Amino acid sequence: MSFLALLGLADFASAFATRAVDPMLTLLASDLGVSVRAAALLASAFTLPYAATQLVFGPVGDAFGRVRLIRITLSCLTLSHLACAFAPNHEFLMAARILAGGWAGGIIPVSFALVGDRVPFDQRSAALGRLLLFVVLGQLGGAIVSGAIATYFGWRTVFLVAAAISALAALGSMLFLTELGQRQKLSVRATIDGYKEVFRNPVSIRLFVVSATEGAIIFGIFPFVAPLFVAKGFGNAVEAGLTMGAYSLGGVGYTFLVQRLVRLLGLGGMAATGAVIVGTCMLAAAIAPSLNVIIGLFAVMGFGFYTIHNTLQIMSTELAVTARGSGVSLYATSFFTGQAFGAVLAGQVVAIAGSVTTLFVVAGLAMYALAWPASRLAPLAARVRAEREEEAARLAEPANPA
Numbered sequence: 001m002s003f004l005a006l007l008g009l010a011d012f013a014s015a016f017a018t019r020a021v022d023p024m025l026t027l028l029a030s031d032l033g034v035s036v037r038a039a040a041l042l043a044s045a046f047t048l049p050y051a052a053t054q055l056v057f058g059p060v061g062d063a064f065g066r067v068r069l070i071r072i073t074l075s076c077l078t079l080s081h082l083a084c085a086f087a088p089n090h091e092f093l094m095a096a097r098i099l100a101g102g103w104a105g106g107i108i109p110v111s112f113a114l115v116g117d118r119v120p121f122d123q124r125s126a127a128l129g130r131l132l133l134f135v136v137l138g139q140l141g142g143a144i145v146s147g148a149i150a151t152y153f154g155w156r157t158v159f160l161v162a163a164a165i166s167a168l169a170a171l172g173s174m175l176f177l178t179e180l181g182q183r184q185k186l187s188v189r190a191t192i193d194g195y196k197e198v199f200r201n202p203v204s205i206r207l208f209v210v211s212a213t214e215g216a217i218i219f220g221i222f223p224f225v226a227p228l229f230v231a232k233g234f235g236n237a238v239e240a241g242l243t244m245g246a247y248s249l250g251g252v253g254y255t256f257l258v259q260r261l262v263r264l265l266g267l268g269g270m271a272a273t274g275a276v277i278v279g280t281c282m283l284a285a286a287i288a289p290s291l292n293v294i295i296g297l298f299a300v301m302g303f304g305f306y307t308i309h310n311t312l313q314i315m316s317t318e319l320a321v322t323a324r325g326s327g328v329s330l331y332a333t334s335f336f337t338g339q340a341f342g343a344v345l346a347g348q349v350v351a352i353a354g355s356v357t358t359l360f361v362v363a364g365l366a367m368y369a370l371a372w373p374a375s376r377l378a379p380l381a382a383r384v385r386a387e388r389e390e391e392a393a394r395l396a397e398p399a400n401p402a
Helices: 003-019 022-032 036-052 054-064 066-085 090-104 108-118 121-153 155-176 188-200 203-232 237-287 291-316 321-353 356-396
Strands: none
Touching (some): 003 066, 003 121, 003 155, 022 036, 022 090, 022 121, 022 155, 036 321, 054 108, 066 090, 066 155, 108 321, 121 155, 121 237, 121 291, 188 203, 188 321, 203 237, 203 291, 203 321, 203 356, 237 291, 291 321, 291 356, 321 356
């Protein structure tokens, strides 16, 4: 298997685990004798440690080696899934999901940093686009396939399937992925120095703010898709699920066009275009006359989201060449932090405006506003990269004899 295919399988395993619980919450609640609300905490039990461990695994990968780290996290994720499958009660399952989320956090960002190590910058957008396809397919599989498996074979089978996928990825990484970096000493001091190196780049803080804002706006509206449908008389949860599926399919479409988009628009143009597409779809969804129109809009919105999101991911791999894992981890942390606060802020907008439709209008306008700062990141990053290369070339020149 190729390098990217192996990393893609690892990313698929992580993404599948992220969404696997969502469709089978009612089955879990019934079988374990808890409320649906209590079962829903199993989703947060995965995502919160997933976000928290980003700051740990970034510097660990920088020092210990990213391939070594991926092997360990995939193996431990497999064991965590097996613990979920044989959980005797809700409390045990909750603890196992926390462990699974923590270990899964050391896969996708670490694999993206590994691509940054081994793929030249001018080819990186295509490489990361391929990995993104595996991530999106994993999310679709977790959201769609797991529901069918749980219905016909039971929810424990879903975790057994997840364990099989992560075990296969772990075995592949052990047999076919080679660690090229030298193992270094891991220390608190080295971790702090790595993060300092990231923040020396003037692009970093701007990138993190744009990423957090993007996550807050886009994922802040997702909990209000079903209420929007109810308000418009288009349906409820089932229709919202179809809409989320269309959103993911838009992401799949993006992965097949990413190379053309880079050549046509450049990274700055992609970031601005993605933001404008998302903003336009949000505004259109607020006044859409039918369910089919909204489903189509969300498919286009998914395309737009991945156009800006993948652009930011590419730039995060260049924030600090000597601490690449730390840079990608800080980026991922900012994005997940934005998601966490986005739903809260969206709820406040709905409470103040008294209308879900108004939320989509506000969110759409906010994405328009984000287009400008997002578009300026790539030119600034190119300038910083050129200055670094010039400085490295100057340092490499032999001193003139006196």
